[in-house]
Amino acid sequence: MWGAPLGSWAAHHVREATLVGFVAFLAAVEVATTFALVDEIRDNRAILAYLVAGLIVLPTTLFSLRR
Secondary structure, three states: OOHHHHHHHHHHHOOHHHHHHHHHHHHHHHHHHHHHHOHHHHHOHHHHHHHHHHHHHHHHHHHHHHO
């Protein structure tokens, strides 16, 4: 109920770089908790490598395109 208005307000009042950093942080937390809680992913190093690479490549690409 309050998530969309709160997110909209926050997106309006923060800089783009801050918002991208926060979203990247949330994605990293999601990957870490998924890795910790799902046994099938914990045993599959290829999926983990894909997730970690995505967390590195995506923000780097976004910041380089912004320049």
